[in-house]
Amino acid sequence: MHFEQTFPRRQTRQIMVGDVPVGGDAPITVQSMTITKTADHEATLQQIYSLAAAGADIVRCTCNRQEAAEGLARIVPRSPVPIVADIHNNHRMALAALEAGVHCLRLNPGNITDPTKIKLVAQEAKDRNVPIRIGVNGGSLDSSLYDPDVGVTPEAMVESAMRELSYFDEVDFDLVKISVKASSVPLMIEAYRQMSEATDYPLHLGVTEAGPPPAGTIKATAGIATLLAEGIGDTIRYSLTADPVEEAKAGRQLLEALGLRERKNVDLIACPSCGRAEIDVYKVANDAMEAFEDRKIPLQVAVMGCVVNGPGEAKDADLGIAAGNKRGHLFVKGENVAVVPEDEMVDQLLDWALYLHEEGVEATMDRAKSTRAAARKAAEEDRARNLDERGEDANASEAAVELIRNRTTS
Ligand code: SF4
Numbered sequence: 001m002h003f004e005q006t007f008p009r010r011q012t013r014q015i016m017v018g019d020v021p022v023g024g025d026a027p028i029t030v031q032s033m034t035i036t037k038t039a040d041h042e043a044t045l046q047q048i049y050s051l052a053a054a055g056a057d058i059v060r061c062t063c064n065r066q067e068a069a070e071g072l073a074r075i076v077p078r079s080p081v082p083i084v085a086d087i088h089n090n091h092r093m094a095l096a097a098l099e100a101g102v103h104c105l106r107l108n109p110g111n112i113t114d115p116t117k118i119k120l121v122a123q124e125a126k127d128r129n130v131p132i133r134i135g136v137n138g139g140s141l142d143s144s145l146y147d148p149d150v151g152v153t154p155e156a157m158v159e160s161a162m163r164e165l166s167y168f169d170e171v172d173f174d175l176v177k178i179s180v181k182a183s184s185v186p187l188m189i190e191a192y193r194q195m196s197e198a199t200d201y202p203l204h205l206g207v208t209e210a211g212p213p214p215a216g217t218i219k220a221t222a223g224i225a226t227l228l229a230e231g232i233g234d235t236i237r238y239s240l241t242a243d244p245v246e247e248a249k250a251g252r253q254l255l256e257a258l259g260l261r262e263r264k265n266v267d268l269i270a271c272p273s274c275g276r277a278e279i280d281v282y283k284v285a286n287d288a289m290e291a292f293e294d295r296k297i298p299l300q301v302a303v304m305g306c307v308v309n310g311p312g313e314a315k316d317a318d319l320g321i322a323a324g325n326k327r328g329h330l331f332v333k334g335e336n337v338a339v340v341p342e343d344e345m346v347d348q349l350l351d352w353a354l355y356l357h358e359e360g361v362e363a364t365m366d367r368a369k370s371t372r373a374a375a376r377k378a379a380e381e382d383r384a385r386n387l388d389e390r391g392e393d394a395n396a397s398e399a400a401v402e403l404i405r406n407r408t409t410s
Pocket residue numbers: 077078079271272273274275276277278304305306307308309310313
């Protein structure tokens with residue numbers, strides 16, 4: 001007999017973070033945060049792809065200055081997962097992040113306290129249909145709610161979120177999710193319990209500054225798992241002092257351990273497609289998903305729309321294919337191994353995946369011995385042609401950057 005425990009989930013509303021539903025009956029999602037400088041968009045994208053491959057459904061990037069907002073304008077069109085902009089003290093950065101096209105904002109009510117500014121951001125988010133996470137943090141609670149005699153209380157944290165909600169109400173904005181994180185596990189557990197009684201907005205769970213693993217992982221798990229087992233929580237993030245890939249993995253593993261997310265066979269990642277794409281990425285990714293579906297191939301496989309950025313962005317994947325000029329460039333761990341006709345891309349991907357899974361990386365590289373040099377050359381040709389035809393700014397990111405500059409300097 002097979003025992004299967006399920007945890008009845010508290011009913012919440014559902015919002016969309018990009019194309020990822022959060023709340024309601026949507027699967028509980030895993031989030032993580034980049035630690036690169038957002039202004040360095042290539043390094044940040046590289047990390048976002050690594051996080052997506054490790055199981056992150058949504059990734060947050062800091063947006064603390066104009067250069068970071070400009071980075072977001074270049075990151076968002078090429079990110080494989082929705083991007084949340086983390087806003088600190090400056091509401092103009094929230095407006096700039098919206099201009100960059102982010103899928104969600106995170107505001108800390110303890111940092112931006114002026115109702116006029118909060119409402120301005122909420123109004124603009126509403127106009128663009130972009131949700132906001134109200135991110136209360138026990139360590140940076142609004143000073144007007146902090147009582148030095150008793151310290152931070154769950155009630156004060158909930159009050160902070162409710163106050164922010166009332167400003168949002170004034171502009172009729174309700175695309176909201178809420179977090180009431182603290183570094184103390186008992187405090188955050190109680191704050192989330194109270195929050196879940198007070199509203200039906202989706203909740204983002206986390207223990208802040210949990211520290212390095214393994215102690216940090218245990219601490220975060222204690223808080224997050226307790227709440228999930230009570231049916232509280234719609235999206236989670238481990239805040240570890242470690243490579244963020246560890247955060248994404250831990251989040252994924254916790255959900256799988258609790259039976260809240262299915263274990264996967266192949267881990268298929270696909271780029272979102274953008275102005276550089278040379279194929280219909282959605283179609284190829286769906287066809288690949290179908291082809292891999294019933295096979296037990298526990299590899300990370302990437303489907304990428306162009307050879308300009310595809311192999312680099314997905315270099316952590318075990319295997320991938322990037323579209324070129326009516327052909328597909330197969331790569332293993334970021335190294336070009338073969339070129340295949342466009343209409344054989346999915347079949348070849350499956351064939352190489354089977355080989356890689358059964359024989360290993362070394363044997364696969366050996367198999368590609370006679371094709372690697374030509375594959376690299378063909379990829380270079382298609383890369384140059386794409387850049388030549390579509391220019392350096394295929395996603396018109398620079399136009400968004402111009403708007404951000406106007407926003408932050410006017
Ligand atoms: S088409 Fe190329 S640049 Fe665009 S998202 Fe896909 S891999 Fe990245």
